[in-house]
Amino acid sequence: xxxxxxxxxxxxxxxxxxxxxxxxxxxxxxxxxxxxxxxxxxxxxxxxxxxxxxxxxxxxxxxxxxxxxxxxxxxxxxxxxxxxxxxxxxxxxxxxxxxxxxxxxxxxxxxxxxxxxxxxxxxxxxxxxxxxxxxxxxxxxxxxxxxxxxxxxxxxxxxxxxxxxxxxxxxxxxxxxxxxxxxxxxx
Numbered sequence: 001x002x003x004x005x006x007x008x009x010x011x012x013x014x015x016x017x018x019x020x021x022x023x024x025x026x027x028x029x030x031x032x033x034x035x036x037x038x039x040x041x042x043x044x045x046x047x048x049x050x051x052x053x054x055x056x057x058x059x060x061x062x063x064x065x066x067x068x069x070x071x072x073x074x075x076x077x078x079x080x081x082x083x084x085x086x087x088x089x090x091x092x093x094x095x096x097x098x099x100x101x102x103x104x105x106x107x108x109x110x111x112x113x114x115x116x117x118x119x120x121x122x123x124x125x126x127x128x129x130x131x132x133x134x135x136x137x138x139x140x141x142x143x144x145x146x147x148x149x150x151x152x153x154x155x156x157x158x159x160x161x162x163x164x165x166x167x168x169x170x171x172x173x174x175x176x177x178x179x180x181x182x183x184x185x186x187x
Contacts (some may be wrong), residue, residue: 079105
């Protein structure tokens with residue numbers, strides 16, 4: 001989904017869309033803050049429904065044996081797993097104990113949205129289920145100062161309900177059983 005598509009979803013939801021306008025809305029307050037609010041909500045969702053990433057590093061312990069998480073990827077916020085090279089994790093630092101090829105699996109923050117982001121070119125890193133929750137969080141933040149109709153509160157409540165149902169897993173585990181007779185299992 002692109003940023004333009006997300007803006008359209010949000011503006012349709014709050015009934016502020018004008019497809020004839022270059023900004024997609026006639027409301028100057030909404031158009032001024034929509035990118036910032038979408039960025040804030042996408043970062044919140046990325047900490048719940050994490051964005052997986054991986055990187056391969058050639059480790060030469062004679063040249064360098066310690067890597068700060070930001071050196072691996074400046075968008076990394078949580079390390080998941082390192083395979084291939086023995087290592088120790090100390091805080092936000094990986095200390096490699098031997099040379100070799102390390103495969104680093106981690107979770108990252110999404111690309112940031114600014115006022116200069118080209119909406120038609122920006123594609124979200126978030127999963128589809130997280131993107132379906134996003135419009136309600138954006139709508140809540142855009143309308144939270146509109147006290148006359150309480151729409152901000154209504155969208156905030158719906159957003160919180162949807163967040164509770166958002167499954168942070170990308171997959172469930174699997175079990176491999178070697179040997180034995182499957183007829184012995186009770187299904």
